[in-house]
Amino acid sequence: MQRIGVFVCWCGSNIAATVDVNAVTETLAKEPGVVYATNYQYMCSESGQNLIKDAIRDQKLTGVVICSCSPRMHEATFRKAAASAGLNPYLVEIANIREQCSWIHKNKEEATEKAIILGRTAIAKVQLNAPLIAGESPVVKRALVIGGGIAGIQTALDIAEAGFEVDIVEKKPTVGGKMTQIDKTFPTLDCSACILTPKMVEVAQNDNIKIYSYSEVEAVKGFVGNFTVSIRKKARYVKEDICTGCGLCTEKCPQKNVPNEFNLGLDTRRAIYIPFAQAVPKVATIDPNYCTKLNTGKCGVCEKICTAGAIDYTQKDEIVEQQYGAIVVATGYNPIKLDNFEEYAYSQSPDVVTSLEFERLMNAAGPTGGVLLRPSDKTHPHTIVFVQCVGSRDVSGCGKPYCSKICCMYTAKHAMLCREKYPDTEVYVFYIDVRTPGKNFDEFYRRAVEEYNVHYIKGMVGKVAPSGGKLKVQASDLLNNEQLHIDADMVVLAAAIEPDKSARPLATMLTASMDTNDFFTEAHPKLRPVESPTAGIYLSGCCQGPKDIPETVSQASACAAKVIGLLAKDKLTCNPCVAHSDELMCNGCSSCANVCPYGAITYVEKEFRQPDRTMLVRRVASVNPAVCQGCGACTVACPSGAMDLFGFSNKQIMAEVDAICK
Amino acid sequence: MENLEIARELERISGVNPRKCMKCGKCSGTCPAYDKMEYHPHQFVSMVETGRIEKLLESESLFTCLSCFACVERCPRGVEPANIIEAVRLMKIRPQNENHLHAEQIPELLDENLPQQAIVSAFRKYKK
Amino acid sequence: MQVNDNKDFQPTIVAFCCNWCSYAGADLSGTNRLQYPANVKIIRIPCSCRLNPIFILRAFQRGADGVILCGCHPGDCHYTTGNYYARRRMSLLFSMLDYLGIEKERTRVEWVSAAEGAKFAATMNEFVDAVTKLGRNHRLEDLRCKKQ
């Protein structure tokens, strides 16, 4: 039998002025199950709380209804009070008779009647409340960072710095990411490698960080605090722990004609290679697509030459399984393919390059040793045209609908560097809008125009046609209302950037949501920008949206802070108001899992004793209470009613409905 | 000067929403007839948007457009400037109860410089 | 259309409000002392997607004359996607109720954010008016639950 206590708060005169609290108390005292009812001036005050606590003890209450202000105000207060008196905190219900009654009604009779109904409704609900115990799940104190670019590096360093172990999984043979390929950084024009490589070294040397280079995430199981991740360490045919990175093999390898991806194919490398001098780990890797030994069984030059004996042609992919408490996605971006933009003649002339290729052409470690030369004839270009928004802000289906955000700034940087290094070049930048929000960004852009005399032209290039060693550029100048025809030596395309192709399958593995452009969605666009809606998954860098380096680094650190916050806990307290499935009723139809935004529902094949005493294996849903956030979408999707929500059960809500409509 | 009603009618006829234009000028950048035109593709879009139709109707540009559709092909926002030009052209050459033309009259009116579009349009309308 | 049972007809209205936006919006209209009729009684649910059509029918069975669901604006759901599902479910359910000849004005969905206290009060005033005009719910009532 229920023993319910009802506590009506006056809230000074806030409630008592419009609601006859005595009448409410007296009427509710008569409700079935109610054994105690009282009212008090300020129920939330210490003496008010003591009143509740005493009643719980003296009256042996099994449920408490407090008619007071909104539960958003003091539900936590009253639950705590009940808990301290030995009553399960989830056996407390609040009837909101202030915000939703006394404050909106003037007529005392009407307000009193409504307060009684609201009280009765809370009583009806509390009759069906079950004591809930917030579950706890242990937290594995190790984080996984997927992607070893600047975002991943920064996040890993910050987490490691706080004393937690971090693993970085990088699919390339070295960490560093796109930033290693960039020459200078805006708006300060400091050397990218100079600021990045110390961080790469730091990552390599930090005892808390382990790098899985040339590796990919294969499978993810588990949930926040307790993920199990399988990592595929791809065979690099070089024993990582033995290779000294001397680089002798990369000089002697007879297979010379492998396009060098680090320089975006602008030059070549050997079949065994170290991507660049500052690679971390500085270990050689054999490219199985080009290695003669691996493909034909003959050669073996590198093995012969390696004094350390690090070459192992028999190496196989290896799967490592590891536990993590949190996973950071830092998969980064790539420039889009320009197949859809034939008007710019990218595939027709080597002198039409993307901005990233241009970075390599300007870089001292690049294919031209830092001297800007046309790829076609290695001559010095005198007229360079930069085209902005190539594939960005494009809803025609050829490109991406969003603004890639970084192009305006790096184009200004390129233009400025060109003019600085080679004052004899004419530089044109065709823009739609120049977007420079950021500290010192606009100043930087204005400097390009004002001090370096870069020709910024409002308008778009309509056509680039290679002709007689020149590139005929046809464009509109909207401000002068004329069409321009420029004979350029080089055209540089600011290609839109898109999330890395590995992001989509990864999102599926992580049950993290993505938008239509394959950027990961954040848990809240304003308030939780570095978390995925899936608990325990965090977002760092361009996987969430286009970002420049400063922004990426700040997001990476923010992300690390969130991860540290999670890993600092020994246990996670779960919200006990979560969904649960009645296995006997579950059909295993997957309707619930299909609507779950958190991937909290999995299916298990379970053996059940049938009514006729035979055993039958059925597929049934199982909710992970650590992952479920308690929205209840599944409870309605479930046709059999097997899925229900603690704290807001079907029966509780129906009891409330009944009480209101009485 | 401004005639927004006609502008909206043009939008209806052409099926083009000029407000989708982000004023990048790629249409005019790609236009092969640019120099022959008083108003350029991006201006057509902009002028229809703001209702400055009369100037367009008076302009020769209407018939200098080759309808090559390069602007439609290149537009990153799917605005379709050529369609809007065609709509303005229709408004010029096919107003109700005006400039009636009979098929028999065409040979004598035929002029080397008459744009192909106008001939075809005239035939389409008056062949019955 | 039903004829009013009497002039003093006071409809019973059940409002399901999601915990994160609309319930807070309702609180805000209280904080701002914006009045709406006492006929409206609010049931707090975690998210609009928690609203089972059964609850709506149950309310009508027990004597409700109107049922309204308030949730976060599409795109603002605390659980990211809840209200999108609710929107589909309610569109179909309301269409079905209309198909069965049940007055469509008795059911409504309104998106009310935590900042829209004024909208909450206005919505409730409007809804109560609309339902009052319709009169008592006869088409989905359960005679066994009829008030005596």
Added chain:
Amino acid sequence: MKKMQAANLNDFFRAAAAAETVYLPVDSADGARFMKYEDGVTLSMACNTTRSAKDFFFPQVENLVDFKVDGKKIEVIDGREEVEDFVIFGVRACDLASFEILDRVYLNTPPVDSYYKNRREHGTVITLACGRPQETCFCKVFGIDAADPAGDVTCWMLGDDIYFRANTEKGEKLIAACGSLLTDVDEAPVENAKTAIRAMVDKLPIKDLKLDKISERHLLENFNSSVWKDLYESCIGCGTCTFVCPTCQCFDVREFKTNEGVKRFRCWDSCMYSDFTKMAAGNNRLSQLERFRQRFMHKLVYFPANNDGVYSCVGCGRCLKSCPISMNIVKVAKALGGEANE
């Protein structure tokens, strides 16, 4: 024996309806069904109604008692409906026989079901001899004479004339009340009609269903027969057969929480349902096979064993017509060895 022109049937109903409510089979979207007589309502010519006539005495839902709750007080109120006198016209021989079977359950064996008794006492049954039996009819198997049913009054419709014979005091009274419409006549035409009906019944395809191998004597043999396994599998476990059956008499007592308390009512239950006779300890028939078997064993073996050999089936054929998967008592009986001589 009295006679009336069929054309005057409406006048007869009107006269009868003046004193008490008259129900008669009327054509509707679901076939013929019993409806209250009102002006403009006409008698159906269908062989029988889709639902049986048991509803009059044993309705699908019947209120038993109400509990009114006020705060912590509970008041018990007899929720029994007042039943007034009524007439059912057009009950066929099979349905009439079903009343006798229901009587055995609810009246003749204590405790007497007062709700049933109340309705039974207020009802006057006018039977109608069958004119156009259907392929699904097999009442003869149970010794029911479709040509001469009893009831308070028996009617025969012969061409333009309707013949009436009062069998009981209630019947006499009813006939007397409508006396002005009726004339006394000789029984000869009726006798001829009976012969014709019986001849017709003799031509029906399943009139010869033999049930000798299905009985108390063969109880274990029947119970353990392998045919159940073959037959039950198609059964979808709905309650159609039991709900259209005139003799199925199982009910469940349920409670409904109203706004003011609790209504306790009984409603038909079906032995085909998985929660039939489910108790705290569970269910006594756990599989659909057992439930399926129960229904037919009850009708053909257990009931006759306890009721002087009277089968709990009257051969009305409703289950043959309405079973979603066309499984029925005839197919079961034949599978159990009751094959008719062909």
Added chain:
Amino acid sequence: MQEAMKARAKELLADGSVNRVAGWKIGEFSYDITPAIFETAEEIDRDFVYDDFCGANLSKYLISQSRKEGKILVFLKPCDSYSFAQLLKEHRIIRENVYIIGIECYGKADINKIREKGIDGVLGIKESGSSFVIDSIYGEATVPKMDVYAERCLVCKSKKHAVYDELIGEEGDVVPSSRFDKVAELEAMTPDERFEFWRGELSRCIRCNACRNVCPACSCENCVFDNPNSGIANKAAADSFEENMFHIIRAFHVAGRCTDCGECSRVCPQNIPLHLLNRKFIKDINEFYGEYQAGENPDEKAPLTNFTFDDCEPSIVYKRGGNQ
């Protein structure tokens, strides 16, 4: 057709590919055909039938049958195959244990339509070209098949199978169907007329649960209406509200999952056009969220477990169709 099916079934039994066959078994009067599981060639020779009265959809039986020992052969008509595919999508059938033979179907007859034509006492029905010759107690009659085909067959939506392992007979196509005409007709009525219409129909409900139990989409282990813990369990339509409640919620629970196989209306002993409720949901889903056919595409998300950011608002109901 029937002979080819029998032969193939016996073949598959004989070579051990399957150990059971789900098909249709001959009845007393040639129209009362019962779904059955055949285990031997003899049973097939004696009882197996496939004709114009084999309307019953066998797919739901596979829920339990596919969990039994060995593989079962099932014959599926095009519309049945959609139910099967939908059940498969919901993980209710173990596919490996079922061998499906898709069979062609040009429509199935409805005995009630024959009876409505005043032909009663039906003893046997024979096919004769495009007509049925009906032998009855009261004489012989001939009716064109089309006149007595079930409504669901007259508005057939697809002669193409959603899933099969092999086919007997011709594979057809998805065909244009006028199945929403009646729904549209109801939508065009005034709410009062619609209310009257549905009261007239639903008030006949006897809650026998035939519609639910036969429905391949209603495959719950325990229906909410049977589960005393659901709070809405009910055994009888004790009030007109219960009729509405049961049918609205049932239709809602199968919305987006119902393949429109029409079994609900076929089995209703009270002739309630229950398919009009399901079709209303299908029509609305098509109109609101784009064409969707349950069971057609195993990878497509069901409309109620899916959404787009710019779905219509529920207020669309106030704006559209129907007289006031």
